[in-house]
Amino acid sequence: MGLCQRCKKAQATFHLTNIDPHGNKMEQHLCERCAIEEGLQQAKSPVSVNEYVETFLASSKAGAAAASNLVCENCGITYIEFRNQGMLGCPDDYDAFKEHLAKLIERAQENATHHVGKTPKAPATRKPGPAEVRRLKKLLEEAVAAEDYERAAQLRDRIGELEKA
């Protein structure tokens, strides 16, 4: 395995042999990145997810600080762990990391934000799990500590609705 012919830096992992109109053999050995840039290959999704996450975190330091505190109370995964491995820990993460994940999903899914298509026959009347309630209660404490009573009132009402359901 040699170096990429185009950038001459990375290991060539994409190999293509072409025959030109005069019958001469032309070999192309490119690295993944150059193959993508030449349009011969497209980026693999797990890589892109991490890139998306990086982009978001880099774009906002405040965002990074907020993200580092996020943890799913159901499975215990932190947002940072998700960022590092590209895999979520449990279905509840979609709610626990909702705000951060929403942007990321939008990018990865070409601006789509909602599912369209098949739905399980008897869609389980999805109760937001206890993790969601715990998460909201934590937010409520924070709002009270910050003396943001308007937000605290909203959160209290939302928790009330969930606990009734």
Added chain:
Amino acid sequence: MSAGLGDFAKQAGEWLRGVGPLHEIVISTRIRLARNIRGFFFLSRADAKMRADIADAAQSGIKKARTLGDLIHVDVEKLDELDRTLLVERHLISKQHAESSGARRVAFDATETSAVMINEEDHLRIQVMRSGLQLGEAWEQIDQIDTSLADQLEFAFHPQYGYLTACPTNVGTGIRVSVMLHLPALRLTNELEKVAQAARDMRLAIRGLHGEGTEALGDFFQISNQTTLGRCELDIIDDFRTVVIPKIVEYEQNARKALLKNRVHALDDKIWRAIGLLRHARLMSSNEAMQCLSHLRMGLHVGRVKDINLQTLNELFLQTQPAHLQKLQGERLNGEQRSIARATFIRSRLSNN
């Protein structure tokens, strides 16, 4: 089950034997659906115990599902490396599934047109394979399998995001449509960029023979969708059926016609050199075999070669791969021994028909 896998190398799965629509260019159609069982963590957070529980729950759901019938259940964790590679070569499990660790299984039907991987990246990856371009048929079958599984297992589903998956790039429908194409003429005429462009225009990915992370081997390319959210399954399938695949098939057909018309000597030379090597070589690597078989396949489909049976050729593609070759020989072989065995096997198959 390990013992049973031995025999299985002797023949090709139905999707490879069959001659589906546009099979001269479209090798196969595959649809996969990612599903997770509610109440369990995704695999990255599941410990060994939970992983085993997920496998048991999935397997018992599969056994009870109405449309799945009698399946062959294989415990991938217990297979040796050779048998795992055999399943990868038959496209019954992914490379990732073969190489990961912990409780993981696969169930498939005897014709190998449907399979369910348990504990791959998601709890379940349901798969349907067809010969040639058969997207509608493949969708119909996988939709039924999914529906009957959902009677037994409650899948994680979110009102906004749809089917929830371990990686957010699969969320929504959880569908991955993949069409495998044989494009030798476009490669010879140096026009693969047109294919890449056609795929890019529709935001589809192109990869090599065994999917994600593999280089384009020989002249085979796999095209698949990248996004799974915001459009229904049939719309996603329609991009392939009505736009991308017909366009690429036309490019390849035109390239084949142009070669026949303007460069028939160069074309014949490629084909007959390949036949010469296949019939006479004493050492053959799997890459060389793949390349020669590819040119022979093209020769057959453009009518320059007549005395070779298509089914024999399809079986050669499968059986000259490393794990199949070793299974057929009944022993472990090192690289050079494989090259000898491969050359010998091909010579004998081509002289018999």
